[in-house]
Amino acid sequence: MTGPALVLVVTVAVLFATGFDLLMQRSLIRVVVGFMLLGHGANLVLLLAGGAAGAPPLLGGGSARTMADPLPQAMALTAIVITFGVTAFLLAMAYRSRRLLGEDEVQDDVEDRRICAEHHRDEPWDVPPEERDPLEQDEPEGDGA
């Protein structure tokens, strides 16, 4: 039993490491792929939680002792459906983001940038800044770093 389980544990570790790494990237498509990898990792954890592999857990299919634990399988199945649906939504949103913003990057929070900029200008908060909308003040390529 140790053989396959150990392989699975290592797989989970790799999936989680790469998943979290991708999640922290700026490119939206990498974020989506990272989420998918994390989802696979979590489902494998559920399967691992069921213990050793065994006979199919069907009524009348053998003694209960040799059966695999059906509960984690049911949970993993549900979780797969949920991650599948949410991934579709994420992809749609990444597409919408690209259509609307013209780039495949996670954007900075506008208000944060405004407060940061005001801090550097050394002005009290209630002095009205120039009339332009903060959204239009930043050139998209200037804030990548």
Added chain:
Amino acid sequence: MNVLVPLPFVLPLLGAALAMASRRRKAWLRILAPLVGAGVVAAAVALLAAVARDGIIAVQIGGWAAPFGITLVVDRLSALLLVVSATVLLAIMLHAVAEGAGGLERRSEPGVFHPAYLALTAGVSLVFLAGDLFNLFVAFEVMLASSYVLMTLTPTAERVRAGMTYTVVSLTSSIMFLTALGLTYAAAGTVNLADLSARVPELPAATRTALGLLFLVVFGIKGAIAPMHLWLPDSYPVALTKVTAVFAALLTKAAVYALIRVETLVFPREHGSWVMLVLAAATMLLGTLGALTHDDIHRVFSFTLVGHIGYMLFGLALFNVAGLTGAILYLVHHIVVQATLFLVSDLMQAHTGETSLRRLGGLARLSAFIAVLFFIPAMSVSGVPPSSGFVAKLALFQAGLGSGRPMAYAVTGVAVVASLLTLMAMARIWTLGFWRPRPEDAGEPPATESYTRGGVRAMQAVTAFMVVGGLLIAVLAGPLASWSHRAAADLVDRSAYRHAVLDGRSP
């Protein structure tokens, strides 16, 4: 009575399906959705009455015995929160209907709001009812999946940006939830909460601590506990105001409820938790200080929301009856008041088209009624007596001072400071938004959406209803406090919960 238990989430799910099927007929949707909401309120009140009479009710779905099947449990805490959340959900739904009838419907995508909102209602109800970890996970997913849709209604560039952040952060915490669930199953061999509460104490201390902390992180992200709160003030203010009102009122509170349920039932700590105390203090300070620096009203409210999550965590961190009583009172008070604040800000927007304090002004002259509607919940959220916020804070402060631990004294001090900071943030909105004349250099007011008179009246009526609801909490503080006290005693004792779930009384 057992038939009643699944109703709070079955009804809105059916309603969502119906609404989805008939989403082109808006007049029909405006009747259907509030009707379903009223049905949920009725079911929740009936459950509250049943719990008051019979104690904890547990239902095994499909007749599968307890640790293996799906269990739904209603105890005093969940019954109370069901009633409060269903009422607030109905009120916000009525507000949205009024807004739609008042001429704002074209802003949102045709017919998406109502089904998504009903699905969100179902998710919130299921969170309160779930008796096992996996269903809690599913409930959160139902709730959050609908919230992703609501968040990005009428997708502007800003909304899609914020929605992406929000979705990815929520999903990350969901994946961690799933992982924690798998690890718990591997360690204890069950996900049923009642069963876990018997088995987890037998695990090695290190495993217990690791699992407890993992769940704290999972619900900490969902509930915006510092330092895991950064996503909230970034994303909430960007959504449509009625949507932000629901999110602020219920999503984080559902996570706080789940944290209270899991930590008290499965990982009880007799001497409190210093980790939670530290996090609670940090959350209070960071949230309320953040509220003081921001200019957009929605951001100010979002930051105070974060700060006040800290109060509930403080009550939980004490792990005794007094602390949990305070936390429950605070939950109830804050669900109502936070929703009211956002509804008021929607009214302010309807009148001025602005949410920026820099450009707002003269609202008290423009509409004294809105000024009153803002003033009452603002005082309540700051904890000025005799409001509901004062009652809840008093309970928490007494619990903190009565616990006899120096650390709890310190956090009580922080809580007092955070209340004052909240008062300052609210006073700033009052002075700049309502009291001073509109600044002359603010430029032309942006074109407001063309609301009909009747629509605005109806929105004002709903908001006034919520304000009165907030006042009622203060008036009914006595019975509410004794109910919360008994709910907290059940949380600490745990044997009644375990008995109801595991030892029969199934249908």
